[in-house]
Amino acid sequence: MTSVTVRVPAKVNLQLAVGPRRDDGYHDLVNVFQAVSLFDEVTATTGPGAGGPLTSGDVTASVVVEGEAADQVPLDATNLAVRAAFAVGARAGRPVDVALRIRKAIPVAGGMAGGSADAAAALVACDELWGLALPRDELMDIAADLGSDVPFALLGGTAVGTGRGERLTSLAGGGEYHWVFALADGGLSTAKVYAECDRLREATGEPAAWPEASARLLAALEAADAKELGESLTNDLQPAAVLLHRPLSRTLAAGREYGALGALVSGSGPTCAFLAGSADHARELALALDVAGVCRATVTARGPVPGATVIGATA
Ligand SMILES: C[C@@](CO)(OP(=O)(O)O)[C@H](O)COP(=O)(O)OP(=O)(O)OC[C@H]1O[C@@H](n2ccc(N)nc2=O)[C@H](O)[C@@H]1O
Numbered sequence: 001m002t003s004v005t006v007r008v009p010a011k012v013n014l015q016l017a018v019g020p021r022r023d024d025g026y027h028d029l030v031n032v033f034q035a036v037s038l039f040d041e042v043t044a045t046t047g048p049g050a051g052g053p054l055t056s057g058d059v060t061a062s063v064v065v066e067g068e069a070a071d072q073v074p075l076d077a078t079n080l081a082v083r084a085a086f087a088v089g090a091r092a093g094r095p096v097d098v099a100l101r102i103r104k105a106i107p108v109a110g111g112m113a114g115g116s117a118d119a120a121a122a123l124v125a126c127d128e129l130w131g132l133a134l135p136r137d138e139l140m141d142i143a144a145d146l147g148s149d150v151p152f153a154l155l156g157g158t159a160v161g162t163g164r165g166e167r168l169t170s171l172a173g174g175g176e177y178h179w180v181f182a183l184a185d186g187g188l189s190t191a192k193v194y195a196e197c198d199r200l201r202e203a204t205g206e207p208a209a210w211p212e213a214s215a216r217l218l219a220a221l222e223a224a225d226a227k228e229l230g231e232s233l234t235n236d237l238q239p240a241a242v243l244l245h246r247p248l249s250r251t252l253a254a255g256r257e258y259g260a261l262g263a264l265v266s267g268s269g270p271t272c273a274f275l276a277g278s279a280d281h282a283r284e285l286a287l288a289l290d291v292a293g294v295c296r297a298t299v300t301a302r303g304p305v306p307g308a309t310v311i312g313a314t315a
């Protein structure tokens, strides 16, 4: 191959149960993910690209980013797609190079795992570009090393994550869900939101319980019951995210007032997610939020959708 394009979805967390802080600084989670139809695209092409060359061992990479908040994405070796290319290239057993082009639609630092999505897309694209055919388990292990949410971006669908969120079990339940996402001004640092969650727990003297999957939420998914799912959505990081970004309480209240089946902060935020009863309901809800001026912009999306998928290749 000389060029491979991979499409990769954003995620929303249907349940984010956060356990105590571990000795390694991470938290044990029950993280119920759903992949939604808001996609970044990553194209991997052989040869030098427009971005400055970055090297790691025998791997040379470059990266350019366009689209939603592209100027907030790093163009150095901290870019998660570049890190993914380095990790795959280290297994090639020969010198390899890649020019990465990222087209972003997923908000940056928005709690929708855009960076993780780009890493998963780059893993799949580079594996295909260099003809490595790495086993799926190995790609999953590399993904988990890159970040807690990267394995889910490979898997897609609806799944429960345990450990840091990287140990995944797919949930089979049928159904299609309609979402509205309210994008906020600016982003929130995931590490800062977890730290704020710990601080709040310490301040209230409330010990963190061991995270458990919600039986009600799993039953709602099994029954593909959107109303019941809406009432079961929970996020332990929400109080911390709202404290760090106060306007979110107004955004959430507006979505509930306009008839969302469920409303919550997506992951570490600041994007807010609203579950609607149908595609029409989602469009109406998005319009109402736009008119109310309680967010920077809205997008509608459906879920679940597949994880990182090759959508184009040039021999
Ligand atoms: C909160 C969630 C919910 O899905 O995602 P976002 O909403 O930010 O996208 C995830 O837990 C984020 O996953 P991800 O963004 O991959 O995190 P990582 O790069 O692995 O870790 C970034 C930082 O988040 C904190 N962290 C992450 C995962 C975890 N189980 N416990 C943690 O405490 C740690 O402070 C860590 O240094």
Ligand SMILES: Nc1ncnc2c1ncn2[C@@H]1O[C@H](COP(=O)(O)OP(=O)(O)O)[C@@H](O)[C@H]1O
Pocket (backbone or CB within 6 Å): 072, 073, 074, 078, 079, 080, 081, 102, 107, 108, 109, 110, 111, 112, 113, 114, 115, 116, 118, 119, 187, 188, 190, 268, 269
């Ligand atoms: N390819 C990438 N796209 C977006 N952000 C990236 C990327 N690579 C690294 N980052 C860094 O990761 C941080 C978190 O971004 P992102 O994954 O979009 O948010 P979140 O963790 O809230 O879902 C960003 O602030 C940015 O500095």
